[in-house]
Amino acid sequence: MLEHAGPQIFNGLVLGAFYAIVAIGLSLIMNLTGTINMAHGSFMTLAGYLAFAMIARGTNFWFAFLAAPIIAVLIAVIVERTLIRPLYGRDPVYSLLLTFGLSLIAEEVFHVIWGANTLPFAPPASLSGTLALGFMNFPVYRLFIVAVLVLAFAALAFFLYYTRFGLRLRAAVQDTEMIAALGTNTQLLYTINFGLGILLAGIAGVLAVGLLGLNPTTGNTLLMPAFVTVIIGGMGSLYGSIIGGILIGLATSLMTLYVPAASEVIIYVLMAIVLTIRPRGLFGEEGLFG
Amino acid sequence: MSGPTFNRRTFVKGAGYGAAALALGVPAFIPRLGEAADAIKIGVLEPYTGTYAYPGENETIGIQMAIDAWNKRGGVLGRQIEIVKEDEQSKPDVAAQKASKLVNQDKCVALIGTVSSASSLSVQAKSHEMNVLFFASGGHTDDVTGSKCTWNTFRTCHSTWMEAHATAYTLAKQFGKRFYFITPDYAYGHALQTAFDDVIKQIGGTTAGTDLTPLGTTDFSSVLTKVTPAKPDVLVVLVQGDDYTNCMKQADSFGLLKKFPVGGPQVELEPLYGLAPEARTGYWGIEWSYSSDVCLGKGNNAAHQFVKDYFAHYLNTQKKPPTARQCFGYVSMDRMLAGMAAAKSTDSVKVARAIEGEKFQSIFADGGYYRKEDHQLMWPMWVAKLRPNGTPSDPNDLFDVVAKHDAASIEQSVAEKAKICKMAYPA
Numbered sequence: 061m062l063e064h065a066g067p068q069i070f071n072g073l074v075l076g077a078f079y080a081i082v083a084i085g086l087s088l089i090m091n092l093t094g095t096i097n098m099a100h101g102s103f104m105t106l107a108g109y110l111a112f113a114m115i116a117r118g119t120n121f122w123f124a125f126l127a128a129p130i131i132a133v134l135i136a137v138i139v140e141r142t143l144i145r146p147l148y149g150r151d152p153v154y155s156l157l158l159t160f161g162l163s164l165i166a167e168e169v170f171h172v173i174w175g176a177n178t179l180p181f182a183p184p185a186s187l188s189g190t191l192a193l194g195f196m197n198f199p200v201y202r203l204f205i206v207a208v209l210v211l212a213f214a215a216l217a218f219f220l221y222y223t224r225f226g227l228r229l230r231a232a233v234q235d236t237e238m239i240a241a242l243g244t245n246t247q248l249l250y251t252i253n254f255g256l257g258i259l260l261a262g263i264a265g266v267l268a269v270g271l272l273g274l275n276p277t278t279g280n281t282l283l284m285p286a287f288v289t290v291i292i293g294g295m296g297s298l299y300g301s302i303i304g305g306i307l308i309g310l311a312t313s314l315m316t317l318y319v320p321a322a323s324e325v326i327i328y329v330l331m332a333i334v335l336t337i338r339p340r341g342l343f344g345e346e347g348l349f350g
Numbered sequence: 351m352s353g354p355t356f357n358r359r360t361f362v363k364g365a366g367y368g369a370a371a372l373a374l375g376v377p378a379f380i381p382r383l384g385e386a387a388d389a390i391k392i393g394v395l396e397p398y399t400g401t402y403a404y405p406g407e408n409e410t411i412g413i414q415m416a417i418d419a420w421n422k423r424g425g426v427l428g429r430q431i432e433i434v435k436e437d438e439q440s441k442p443d444v445a446a447q448k449a450s451k452l453v454n455q456d457k458c459v460a461l462i463g464t465v466s467s468a469s470s471l472s473v474q475a476k477s478h479e480m481n482v483l484f485f486a487s488g489g490h491t492d493d494v495t496g497s498k499c500t501w502n503t504f505r506t507c508h509s510t511w512m513e514a515h516a517t518a519y520t521l522a523k524q525f526g527k528r529f530y531f532i533t534p535d536y537a538y539g540h541a542l543q544t545a546f547d548d549v550i551k552q553i554g555g556t557t558a559g560t561d562l563t564p565l566g567t568t569d570f571s572s573v574l575t576k577v578t579p580a581k582p583d584v585l586v587v588l589v590q591g592d593d594y595t596n597c598m599k600q601a602d603s604f605g606l607l608k609k610f611p612v613g614g615p616q617v618e619l620e621p622l623y624g625l626a627p628e629a630r631t632g633y634w635g636i637e638w639s640y641s642s643d644v645c646l647g648k649g650n651n652a653a654h655q656f657v658k659d660y661f662a663h664y665l666n667t668q669k670k671p672p673t674a675r676q677c678f679g680y681v682s683m684d685r686m687l688a689g690m691a692a693a694k695s696t697d698s699v700k701v702a703r704a705i706e707g708e709k710f711q712s713i714f715a716d717g718g719y720y721r722k723e724d725h726q727l728m729w730p731m732w733v734a735k736l737r738p739n740g741t742p743s744d745p746n747d748l749f750d751v752v753a754k755h756d757a758a759s760i761e762q763s764v765a766e767k768a769k770i771c772k773m774a775y776p777a
Contacts, residue, residue, distance in 0.1 A: 067575040075569055167399070176403035177670075178595045178624030190605040196575060199603035271603075272568050273595040273624045277400060281568050316572035320562045321535060323572075 067196040068313045074202050076309025077209040081264045082282055083289035083301040084216065085257035091233050091296045092253045094152045095144060099159040100286070102166035103258045104265030104279030107132040109174055111266045112181050112274055121184040129262025136258035140251055148250065163280065170276035178273035187270075205267050212263060216256075217298060229253060233296065285312075288327050292334045294344025303342060389432040390425070390696060392417075392686070393452030395445055395463040395473055398437040401566055401591040402465040404620040405675045409487050410435065411664055412672075412679025413462060415656070416687065426690045434458055440465065440565075442472035449476040459696040460484070462682055465591075465675075466565070467491035467538035474503045481776060483689075483698040485682040488675060490616070491541040495726035499771035502698055504705060504725045506682045507674070508637055510538065513615035514545030515760040516731040517635040519553070520753055524633060525611040526583025527555030532573055532597060533588045535562040542588050542615055558582035563589060563597075570597045574604045587614040595624040602629040617736070619673040622748055627738040630748060636734045638674035638714060641744065642751045645732055647715030656680065656713040671746050681712050681727070685720070699775060718757065723764050724771045728757035 082100065089097050111128035115121060139162070147155045182188070183201045190197040220226035231239045232249050240246045265279055272278055285308060293304025308327045315323040334341060394413055396406035417431045425431055434456045438445035445464065449472075452458045460483040464470040470489025477484035478500040486494050486505040490513060494505045508516075521529075529550065533539040543560065550557060558580040561573040567589070574597075577585060585606065589597050594617070601607055607629060617634035639645040640660075646653035660672040685705060690696055693704040707722040718729035734749035741747045762770075 064576055064579065068572050071569075071571040071575060075571070171403075175669075176398070176407050177620055178404070178592050180624055180626045182626035182628075188603065190603070197578075197605055199600075199605075201603055202571070271600070273592055273599065275403070275592060275624070281566065312569075313572040316561075316563075317576070320573075321564075324564045 064317055065314070068317050069310060070193075070196070070198065072310035072313030073306060074206055074309070075313060076306035077206055077302075078264065078268070078305070079282070079285045079289045079309055080293075080302045080305025081209050081212060081260050082286035083293065083305055084213075084298060085260035085264075086286055087290050087293075087295055087297075087301050088260075089254055089257040090290070092229065093144075093148050093155075093250055095148075095155040095159065095254075096152055097159050097257070098156060098283075099139075099162040099166065100257075100261050101279030101281075101283035102163045103132050103136055103261045104268060104282065105170060105274075105276065106135065106166065106279075107262035107265035108181070108269035108274050108278060109170060112174075112179055112269065115181075125266055128266050129259055132262040132265070133255045133259050137251055137255050140254040144254070145247070145250070167276045167280070174276070176276065178275040181269045181274045183270040201270055205271070208263065208267060212260065213298075213302065216260070219256075220298065225252075285327055288331050290341075291331050292341055294341025297341070297343035300341055300343030389430045390427070390690070391456060391458045392431060392433050392683070393449070393456060393458035393461045394433045394435045395438045395448055395452070395461060395469070396435070397440040397465055397469070398435075400440050401593060402440045405465045405488065405591065405618065405673075406437075406440075406463075408620065408668075408673055408675035409463060409465065409679035411660075411668070412676035412681075413487075413683040414679075415659065415663075415676070416680045416683035419684070420687045426687050427694065427696070431687065438464065438469050438473075440469055442466075442468045445469040446472045446476040449473045450480065453477075453480050453482050458482075460686060460698070460701075462679075462686060463487055464489045466536075467494070467541070468536050470494050470505075471498055471537060474498065474500055478502050481698055483686065483701055485686050487678040487682040489538070491537040492545070493537065493541065495721075495724040496767070496770045499724050499773055501702055501725075501773050501775045504682070504685070504702075504720050504727070506678045506685075506727045508616075508729075508731050509726055509761060510541040510615070511545045511548075511762055512731055512755075512757065512760045513635045514542055514549060516753075516755045517613065517615045517633070517733055518546055518549035520633055520733045521584050521586065521611075521613045522549075522553050522555060524584075525613075527553060528558050528581075528583040529555060529586050530558040530577055530580055530582035530584070530610075531560040531586050531588060532570070533560055533562050534590065534593060535564050538590070539588055546586070546615075563593070565593065567593055568596055570600045571604070573597075574601055574606060577601075577606055578609065582610060585610045585612045587612060588616075590616065590618070591621055592624070594618075594621040598625055598629045602626075607631055617734075618675070619670070619746075619748065620675065622736070623670060623746070630736045630738040633733060633735050633752070636674065636732050636749055636751070638677040639732070639734070639749045639751060640671045640673075641747045642732075642749060643715075644751045644754055645715060646713070650711070650713075650715065652711065653713040653715075671744075677713060681714075684712065685710065702775075715754070716756075721764070721767075724767045724773070726761065728761065730757060731755050731760060 089095050107128045110131050111124040114124040187201045187204050189200050228244050289304040293300030311326045315326045396410050398406050421430050436448040461477050462485040465488045467489040470486040484503045488507050490510050492510050533543050612632035615635045640657045689701040689705040693700040709719045711717040720727050732751050733753040734751045737748050737750050
């Protein structure tokens with residue numbers, strides 16, 4: 061059994077990076093505005109369908125890969141401005157219900173436009189095939205996913221920690237009133253932050269459909285593990301989400317190897333353990349959401 | 351502006367509500383318009399969301415086509431037929447609850463549908479409790495017409511036993527006797543595995559490995575990386591629906607489809623259309639084909655007319671040809687109504703008696719009958735080699751049918767079934 065562990069750890073890391081990027085998007089939005097975005101998965105699916113539609117019309121993969129998340133962000137900004145904004149400052153249950161409703165509507169809309177059937181979405185030839193890693197042959201597409209995600213993490217970290225805007229964003233999380241009093245347009249901050257979260261979701265969405273099939277529920281299947289990642293990693297921590305994601309990715313992969321039947325439940329067990337011994341999550345900041 | 355009051359407890363509670371809502375789905379509280387009082391109402395339970403949404407929709411089309419045909423002929427017992435649809439989401443608890451809603455609230459006289467075996471079993475139990483006729487159109491697990499068989503339930507699609515036996519011999523002959531299984535971890539998968547184990551024992555084969563994957567698995571990488579070191583003669587894929595699409599797509603990306611022959615007891619057009627051509631490969635059990643005379647029956651007008659009608663009415667909306675699911679829906683509904691017409695009643699017991707053992711011709715080759723002893727539809731099954739790009743004239747025509755098996759040669763005998771299935775009609 062042990063000889064399988066190497067490949068599984070590798071698989072787990074890829075899966076974990078995936079959960080992490082979705083979780084970071086969720087966490088960004090949750091952190092600043094207290095919105096539990098249940099429609100996050102729908103934006104992932106939306107980006108996937110947009111990319112599919114573009115490629116089906118002859119657009120090249122790379123253009124679709126960049127354009128689809130951006131269009132998803134534009135739609136997200138409209139949704140944020142018109143529907144979610146009036147609910148800021150209210151009990152989070154309001155925005156949770158709203159976004160949950162949106163996700164149901166979105167699923168039905170996808171269904172009507174593209175049908176219930178899974179659509180074939182194959183990555184371009186340059187990304188298919190496998191690469192010999194010595195201990196296993198690993199799909200090139202998965203390595204591509206890892207590369208994109210690492211790049212996205214780095215860009216996000218740079219943005220949050222080394223730009224003025226990132227500084228304002230982090231300040232707003234700590235004390236919105238103060239930063240508003242100092243002359244920052246917080247409404248704009250909220251919108252850009254929401255867009256940023258959806259941009260990450262959109263990128264993850266397009267990557268996901270190259271890996272999984274594309275159907276109205278594709279994004280939602282990845283949403284639950286992402287929520288668990290946020291809880292385990294701790295709200296408000298970029299690194300927490302990364303570690304949380306990798307942790308549950310590894311746990312799922314290794315469980316599949318040794319106790320397949322428990323591979324689904326293991327992430328919830330991990331969550332329960334973390335909540336018991338460290339309720340704010342592994343890297344959650346005390347007081348922020350504690 | 352002050353920040354929202356929000357803490358971890360609220361979040362966990364909120365996320366909990368969200369999870370519960372995700373699990374339960376949308377309640378069926380949308381009121382329906384009143385229907386004509388004298389119509390016979392049939393309750394349709396299909397998954398319209400989730401992994402099996404596409405086959406669920408297709409079964410419904412088959413059901414509707416049968417009803418349209420009967421209504422055009424004047425209905426049954428002089429009454430028109432109407433359906434009331436419910437989304438059972440492939441969740442057994444939801445399916446049972448909606449079954450009871452269809453009978454008690456909507457006053458449906460019979461039930462039809464289901465794709466997932468777990469839902470078939472749960473509706474079977476519920477309808478039995480209510481003494482209502484149920485046609486399990488699309489759940490394959492043996493138990494429906496085996497250990498859990500009931501007088502009120504008729505099953506149209508093939509049993510897992512039939513599927514495994516129809517294909518295992520072909521695979522062993524083509525590729526060898528060392529199998530690696532990827533098996534869905536619920537009633538259907540377990541039943542298939544049992545049937546395959548039976549064949550393996552008969553032919554002296556071996557199992558190189560078995561992986562149980564939960565229904566709705568998205569990432570198969572951890573399973574797939576175990577296949578190469580196990581060195582099987584053939585990779586047998588038992589998962590279905592979107593899980594099948596994901597599994598095959600990822601098996602292709604890991605290079606397995608070029609390394610190992612692949613096949614399985616059942617493949618359907620729905621998930622194949624979600625795959626790129628390079629992942630459409632292998633030998634698979636199939637339950638119907640719109641294009642093959644071996645499946646439709648040479649000169650069988652009913653079958654060819656059915657295909658023609660489908661193309662005339664549904665091609666615009668569905669964009670794809672009919673699949674085995676339309677066939678299941680059509681045959682189930684057609685036989686249920688034929689039973690009512692023969693019994694001159696909608697009384698469940700009388701209708702069930704009228705259907706049992708009655709031979710009929712339908713939209714597949716050779717005709718068939720629902721066996722009296724277990725209520726399994728006895729009809730042929732086929733094995734096809736996949737054509738990755740269809741034929742030059744029809745890119746959707748993916749099945750190259752290579753073998754046909756008669757029901758009697760692949761299903762357990764009446765004597766064997768008598769030991770498992772004990773059916774008792776109400777006194």
